Amino acid sequence: LSACSGEQSALAPGGEDAATIARIFWVMLWGAVVLWLAVNLAVYLARNNAPRRIGRRAANAVIIGGGVVLPLAVLTPLLIWGLAVLPDHRLPGEGLTIRVTGEQWWWRVEYLPQAGGEPVVAANEIRLPVGQRVTFELGARAVIHSLWIPALGGKMDMFPGRTTRLSLRATEPGVYRGQCAEFCGLSHAWMAFRAVAMPAADFAAWLEHEAGPAALPEGEAAMGAEVFAREGCGACHTIRGTEHAGRVGPDLTHVGSRLSLGAGRLPPSPANFADWIAEPGAFKPGVQMPGFGHLPRADLAALGTYMAGLR
Ligand code: CUA
Numbered sequence: 001l002s003a004c005s006g007e008q009s010a011l012a013p014g015g016e017d018a019a020t021i022a023r024i025f026w027v028m029l030w031g032a033v034v035l036w037l038a039v040n041l042a043v044y045l046a047r048n049n050a051p052r053r054i055g056r057r058a059a060n061a062v063i064i065g066g067g068v069v070l071p072l073a074v075l076t077p078l079l080i081w082g083l084a085v086l087p088d089h090r091l092p093g094e095g096l097t098i099r100v101t102g103e104q105w106w107w108r109v110e111y112l113p114q115a116g117g118e119p120v121v122a123a124n125e126i127r128l129p130v131g132q133r134v135t136f137e138l139g140a141r142a143v144i145h146s147l148w149i150p151a152l153g154g155k156m157d158m159f160p161g162r163t164t165r166l167s168l169r170a171t172e173p174g175v176y177r178g179q180c181a182e183f184c185g186l187s188h189a190w191m192a193f194r195a196v197a198m199p200a201a202d203f204a205a206w207l208e209h210e211a212g213p214a215a216l217p218e219g220e221a222a223m224g225a226e227v228f229a230r231e232g233c234g235a236c237h238t239i240r241g242t243e244h245a246g247r248v249g250p251d252l253t254h255v256g257s258r259l260s261l262g263a264g265r266l267p268p269s270p271a272n273f274a275d276w277i278a279e280p281g282a283f284k285p286g287v288q289m290p291g292f293g294h295l296p297r298a299d300l301a302a303l304g305t306y307m308a309g310l311r
Helices: 016-048 056-085 200-211 220-230 270-278 297-308
Strands: 097-102 107-112 120-123 125-129 133-140 145-148 156-158 164-169 174-180 192-198
Touching: 016 056, 016 164, 097 125, 097 145, 097 156, 107 125, 120 200, 125 200, 133 145, 133 156, 156 164, 192 200, 220 297, 270 297
Parallel strands: 097 133, 125 192
Antiparallel strands: 097 107, 107 120, 133 164, 145 156, 145 174, 174 192
């Protein structure tokens, strides 16, 4: 029952494919309930009636009717119907393509422009316009991951060196939780993200802002930007609008505007950013990012303020 609602439930659909999957589930469930009741009724009648002899022909009729005809009559239409309505994850998209790459343990997210050119790079959050079928181009860096947003549709594996595709159409604006669905190592369970389905106009405005450079830091955040540069964080992270252009870790250009930090791990508050930077492994065992717990607390706090202000 606890899995029938909420932001990560295939039974609380916010998308076309998930709605179909939920419908198949409920039809199967009620069908199974009817059959279960029928079987239990048969058991009840058999136990509560005195045994009596029946002829071979009647016995054969029971075996053939209940063992062959009934399953065929129930399962054949169910199979035909199930295959007919099964969502086609290869349906062509309607313009927008989002490339998602599984990393250890986070998501590289790139919005590919329709007219060609540089993709808009983000991470650990997927935004998509409501009503439009969006194509996902999936890959992975080192091991197999799987992209799954249960409230929007089915899952699709992500392989190193191979591109898989999935298309999804959100029908309800909302924030849904996505989760890696293929065991990929120590922090597989912490490899999550938020999928935000937005009205088309809001999405267009968001994407335009996301494509822009980072906000200029002021006050404590400017101090944080100095620490960021001094400690060499830019070797792994990009902040567009600055000289930092690392590609190893997540793009941080607008990291403060994301709904979570560490791929679904923590709410993105300045204090959480500071704690994360001090000891990422405490939150995500096995993470590749080294800890910076040796920095003075004031430097960590300034970094946290800088990160949270990157909106
Ligand atoms: Cu990535 Cu499990």
